[in-house]
Amino acid sequence: MLFVTHNVPRFAGDAAGSFVLRLAVALQSAGATVDVIAPAAAGLAPEATLEGVRVQRVRYAAESRMTLAYTGNMAEQVTSSWSGKLALLGMLHALRRAVRARIDAAKRSGAPYDVVHAHWWFPSALALWRLRRSGDPPLVITMHGSDVRLAQHITPVHPVMRAVLGEAALCTAVSGWLAETARRIAPDASIAVSPMPVDAEHFAPPPDMPAVVRSGVLFVGRLNAQKGLADLLDAMASAALSARSTTPDGTPTVLHVVGDGPDGVALKARASALGLADRVRWYGALPQHALIPLYQGARLLAVPSREEGLGLVAVEAQLCGTPVVAYADGGLLDVVRADHGGTLIPVGDIQALGAGIARILADTDSADTLGMQARQDMLARFSPDAVADRYLTHYRQVVR
Numbered sequence: 001m002l003f004v005t006h007n008v009p010r011f012a013g014d015a016a017g018s019f020v021l022r023l024a025v026a027l028q029s030a031g032a033t034v035d036v037i038a039p040a041a042a043g044l045a046p047e048a049t050l051e052g053v054r055v056q057r058v059r060y061a062a063e064s065r066m067t068l069a070y071t072g073n074m075a076e077q078v079t080s081s082w083s084g085k086l087a088l089l090g091m092l093h094a095l096r097r098a099v100r101a102r103i104d105a106a107k108r109s110g111a112p113y114d115v116v117h118a119h120w121w122f123p124s125a126l127a128l129w130r131l132r133r134s135g136d137p138p139l140v141i142t143m144h145g146s147d148v149r150l151a152q153h154i155t156p157v158h159p160v161m162r163a164v165l166g167e168a169a170l171c172t173a174v175s176g177w178l179a180e181t182a183r184r185i186a187p188d189a190s191i192a193v194s195p196m197p198v199d200a201e202h203f204a205p206p207p208d209m210p211a212v213v214r215s216g217v218l219f220v221g222r223l224n225a226q227k228g229l230a231d232l233l234d235a236m237a238s239a240a241l242s243a244r245s246t247t248p249d250g251t252p253t254v255l256h257v258v259g260d261g262p263d264g265v266a267l268k269a270r271a272s273a274l275g276l277a278d279r280v281r282w283y284g285a286l287p288q289h290a291l292i293p294l295y296q297g298a299r300l301l302a303v304p305s306r307e308e309g310l311g312l313v314a315v316e317a318q319l320c321g322t323p324v325v326a327y328a329d330g331g332l333l334d335v336v337r338a339d340h341g342g343t344l345i346p347v348g349d350i351q352a353l354g355a356g357i358a359r360i361l362a363d364t365d366s367a368d369t370l371g372m373q374a375r376q377d378m379l380a381r382f383s384p385d386a387v388a389d390r391y392l393t394h395y396r397q398v399v400r
Contacts, residue, residue, distance in 0.1 A: 001027070001395065002106075002137070003036040004099055004128065005119040006069045006091070008055060010044055015288040016070040019196035019312065020119050024053045026197055026388035032395075035113075037098050039069040039091050056102070060094035061087045072222055074123075075150060076262060088123065095127040103136055113137045115395045120147040121171075125164050138169035138398040144196070145174065145309015145331065148182050149226075152307075158185050165189040169398035172391075174310040175331030192394065195334070197387035198315045200379055202289070205321035205372075206296045214322070214364070216254040217357060218298035220291060220313040221305065223261030228304030228327065230263075230270060231350055235304075237274040238354035241361075253361060256294060258283045295320035299367060300360045303332060304345075304353060311335045315382050318342075318374035323367050325356045341373030 003024060007017030017038075024034040040046065040057040042064065048055045060066060065087050068074045077084035099116070106112045117140045118125035125141045132139060141164070151161040165171050165186045172194040173179035179191045217236070221227035235241060236255050257280060271280045286294075291313075295301065301317035303326035310331040314324045318341070326336040328344035336342035343356045360367045380386070 001032060001034055001115040001117055002099070002102060002113045003034055003117050003119065004095060004124045005036065005038050006074070006095075006123055007119070008036055008038045009050055010041065010070055012050065013287045013289045014070075015286075015291075016072075017119075018288055019198065021050055021053060022197045022199060022384055023387060023391065025051045026384035027391065028052055029384075030388050030392060032392065035102070037095065037102060039066065039095065041066050041070055056098065058094045058098045060090040072146075073262070075146070092123060092127040095124065096131055099128060100131060107135075114399055115140055117142065117395075118168075120144055121161060121164050122147045122150055125168070126160070129164050129167065132167065139167060140394060140398060141165060141168040141171045142194070142196075143171065143173045143178055143182055143191075143309075145178060145307075148173070148178055148185075148309065149307055151185055152181055162186040162188070165191075170394055172394065175334045177330045177333060178309050193334075194390050194394065195310055195382060195387065196312070197384035198312065198319060198378070198382045199288075200319055200383045202292055203295065203316045203319040205375070214297055214299045214367070216256055216298055217361075218256045218258070218294055218301045218317070218322070219303075220258045220294075220301070220317075221303070223257075223259050223264040223267055225263065226306055226308075227259070227261075228306060229257065229267055231304045231348065231353060232302050233267065233271050233274055233276060233280075234350045235302075235354035235357065236276055236279065238351055240351065240354035240358040252279050253357075255280045256283065256298065257281065258286050258291065258294065260285045291316065292320065295322050298322055299364070300325055300357065302353070302357060303327070303336070305332065306330065306347060308332050314342075315378050318371065318378045319382075321368070321371035321375050323360055323370040323374060325353070325360065327353075336374075337377060340377035341370035341375075343370075 005020050008020045036055040040059045044057050046057050078088050116137050119142050151157045171189050171191045174195045176193050179193050295317045301324045303314050308330040314335045324336050325343040326332045327347045329347045345353045345356050
């Protein structure tokens with residue numbers, strides 16, 4: 001099968017689109033063959049093999065302008081400049097041409113693709129609109145979150161999304177909330193809920209877990225309004241968490257922030273204004289392997305996101321046995337479950353967010369129990385083998 005995506009790891013350990021590569025690897029372990037077509041970027045070779053999966057990188061602009069993919073800021077670049085808009089048009093054209101060439105070459109070789117799987121309806125599936133010819137493999141489109149949020153808030157995009165999804169034999173969404181949101185825009189689309197896999201081998205509790213002393217609150221995500229770090233900073237300064245007694249040794253609770261984004265400067269200023277300058281550690285963006293010890297060492301992960309497509313960091317943390325406190329919104333409702341060790345907070349309720357965090361910090365034994373309950377739930381639903389099996393079932397369905 002052929003994957004088409006704007007986001008897949010650029011190198012071993014890269015977090016960008018890691019779940020796309022993980023699905024490809026799991027499918028190949030189950031006996032399938034997966035090729036990937038993705039946009040190029042400065043410094044990347046046109047062909048590469050990652051964990052046994054062949055990846056083709058397609059040039060779409062001058063070297064210095066191929067910046068749309070892999071960094072999570074495509075929308076900002078496209079809306080803020082004409083050069084971004086022109087680069088997007090170049091990306092759509094280049095992906096379209098490369099996919100057409102690859103499908104035709106596979107047919108001539110006598111080993112045609114069974115399925116073309118586009119990840120994100122925008123931009124990947126949009127690039128394939130009206131590309132399919134008689135005898136081409138069926139199209140599957142997976143929506144991951146940012147693509148649906150884009151359409152949700154820009155009404156003129158709705159007919160475009162409906163047209164693109166209408167060409168798919170099957171659409172999937174990584175959470176129930178995301179599927180329902182997409183159905184409101186495209187009611188005729190066939191949409192199944194199928195999450196992406198998570199690396200359950202490496203995201204695990206530390207081997208010496210009984211001896212590990214977990215401490216602090218962890219945040220992992222883009223520094224923008226949607227991810228909600230501003231709310232978390234306010235909660236850290238609230239009455240529930242401002243007392244020194246929130247940690248066993250009487251020291252202030254430390255917030256560890258991993259990520260970068262357009263609001264970074266403003267958020268650091270907010271932390272200082274709230275008197276939290278000495279209680280926040282700023283790490284910037286980190287490769288995926290560097291997140292594992294942070295998950296393992298944190299007492300909890302806070303995810304105050306709105307309209308989260310799935311909440312992958314919540315899955316990763318819970319696989320590490322780390323309990324999660326999250327807003328009851330979006331795909332987080334699928335991932336953080338109160339009956340499986342999670343804590344859900346009404347969206348925007350700063351006092352409740354602070355109180356929920358304080359409760360877990362105050363009772364370490366209970367926190368460990370919650371974390372292990374959550375881990376078992378994640379293993380059952382997000383392991384690569386389980387997810388690959390579901391997608392193979394989808395592929396067989398559309399081929400029939």
